[in-house]
Amino acid sequence: MSYAQLIGDWQALVVLFVAGVVPNQIWRMLGLWFGGGIDEGSELLVWVRAIATAILAGVIAQIVVEPPGALASVPDTLRYGAVGAGLVVFLG
Amino acid sequence: VALPPLDSPQWNSSWLAFGWGLRSVTQTILTLVLFATYLGIGALAHDTHFSLLWALCSTLFVWAGPAQIILISTLGTGGTVVQAAIAVTLSAIRLFPMVVALMRTPTTKRRELFFAAHLTAVTLWVECHRFLPLVPRERRIAFVNGLGFGLVSVCLTANTVGYFLAANLTQTLGAAILMLTPLSFLFSTARNSREAADVVALALGVLLYPLAAKMNSGVDILVSGLAAGTIAYGVHWWREVRA
Numbered sequence: 053m054s055y056a057q058l059i060g061d062w063q064a065l066v067v068l069f070v071a072g073v074v075p076n077q078i079w080r081m082l083g084l085w086f087g088g089g090i091d092e093g094s095e096l097l098v099w100v101r102a103i104a105t106a107i108l109a110g111v112i113a114q115i116v117v118e119p120p121g122a123l124a125s126v127p128d129t130l131r132y133g134a135v136g137a138g139l140v141v142f143l144g
Numbered sequence: 145v146a147l148p149p150l151d152s153p154q155w156n157s158s159w160l161a162f163g164w165g166l167r168s169v170t171q172t173i174l175t176l177v178l179f180a181t182y183l184g185i186g187a188l189a190h191d192t193h194f195s196l197l198w199a200l201c202s203t204l205f206v207w208a209g210p211a212q213i214i215l216i217s218t219l220g221t222g223g224t225v226v227q228a229a230i231a232v233t234l235s236a237i238r239l240f241p242m243v244v245a246l247m248r249t250p251t252t253k254r255r256e257l258f259f260a261a262h263l264t265a266v267t268l269w270v271e272c273h274r275f276l277p278l279v280p281r282e283r284r285i286a287f288v289n290g291l292g293f294g295l296v297s298v299c300l301t302a303n304t305v306g307y308f309l310a311a312n313l314t315q316t317l318g319a320a321i322l323m324l325t326p327l328s329f330l331f332s333t334a335r336n337s338r339e340a341a342d343v344v345a346l347a348l349g350v351l352l353y354p355l356a357a358k359m360n361s362g363v364d365i366l367v368s369g370l371a372a373g374t375i376a377y378g379v380h381w382w383r384e385v386r387a
Contacts, residue, residue, distance in 0.1 A: 053196075053311060058303065058367065060195025068198060071225045072215045073205045075233035077262075083243025084254060084261045097241060098380055102345040103373030104235045105333060108210045109349025109367045111217045111231075112326040117354050120190025120220055122318035134323060139235070142331045 153254025165290025167277055174267050175298055177328060181209055182299040184325030185216065186306025191322060196307045203299050208265050210235050213325055218365060220278035227363050234369065242269050261283055262293030270352045341380035348372035 116131050117122070123131070147164060147308045149152035156183055169175050181205065189199035194216065202212050220226040243261045254359060281288045308316050330346075337343045349372040355370035 053308075057190075058312070059197045062193060064198050065201060067219065067225055067237060068202055068215070070200060071219065072232055074289035075229045076206050076211045076236040076239070078233070079238075079240040079341045079346040080237045080243050080264060081259045083240045083246070083264075083317035084257060086244060087254075095272065095381075097254065098341070099377040100234065100237045100340055102376040102380070103369050104210070104238055105152055105230050105323075105351075106346040106349030106376065107214060107235055107344060107365060108329060108333065109346045109351035109372070110365045111210075111214050112330050112364065114217050114325045115188075115213075115322070115359070116220075117357070118221060119322070120188065120217075121322065122313075122315045122336070123191070123322040125315045126209035126319045131323075135327065138327050138331070139334070139348055142263070143334065 150280050155283050158286040161286035162290035163277045165287040166294040168291050172271055178267055178295060178322050179298055179302045181328045182302035183306035185212055186303035187310035187321040188216050188325060190307045190310035194215055199303045199307060200300055203303055208236060227366060231365055239264060249341035255283055260288045268292050272298060341376045344379050345373055345376035348375055
């Protein structure tokens with residue numbers, strides 16, 4: 053395994069912090085800051101939670117529809133079939 | 145190993161409570177689910193050309209599976225930093241009420257909760273509901289820290305194993321590992337769906353993304369997420385009003 057694979061470049065780590073760590077961590081820190089003064093069951097949070105679920109669902113679809121790396125070598129029908137069969141077994 | 149009774153001397157120090165939290169990692173099936181999910185995240189990071197260090201940093205500092213997979217998938221497919229940041233922040237608002245509820249414990253100081261707040265994520269949250277009634281009140285923070293520390297360690301290990309597997313396995317097996325994360329998120333979200341709005345958000349989110357991707361707007365994931373989420377909220381609102 054090469055240095056690039058193990059460590060990579062620092063720009064990618066900066067992107068990780070700007071696009072991943074800060075946008076995520078800010079909510080934990082805000083929760084810590086505001087403490088008990090917030091209505092956690094508010095309608096706004098219901099809406100946001102629905103959007104969060106839908107974004108995650110979209111990314112799941114993205115990985116299956118536009119597969120990265122090794123997954124791209126698997127035929128479409130097999131990928132969709134795997135998801136469908138999994139759901140049937142899981143929910144059945 | 146079952147947790148000792150509430151009045152046992154086994155709870156006499158914070159370190160002992162930390163130890164019991166750490167040991168509780170072995171007492172839950174969710175540890176296995178997390179291991180599989182983070183095995184997949186490691187493999188996904190490899191196949192989208194992120195470094196192992198990057199994957200480990202994302203687990204350590206983001207510590208939220210959905211945010212990590214959103215980040216890897218959006219950035220890995222050429223999405224902009226801004227799109228990834230917005231998608232991650234929308235997904236992370238869920239953490240806010242969890243930390244708020246954590247603060248409900250009276251008499252605890254903010255700085256004592258800092259570490260626990262960072263460790264707060266969906267799996268830890270579910271486990272807390274199960275374990276904390278069995279833990280003396282004054283030892284709960286130490287217990288949560290131990291449990292969280294254990295889960296992070298499991299996930300860092302899984303990331304590393306997944307990364308090396310993706311680098312060395314044949315294509316077919318590598319592909320199977322890549323399916324672990326999307327499937328585990330799909331199933332766990334489906335199982336945690338309590339009301340109709342959750343189901344609509346999940347199903348529409350999956351179905352609308354391929355449509356949004358056809359627009360090639362550069363913010364496809366946000367377009368489908370906002371649309372599906374808002375429709376799901378509409379369903380929730382309609383049911384509430386009629387009820």
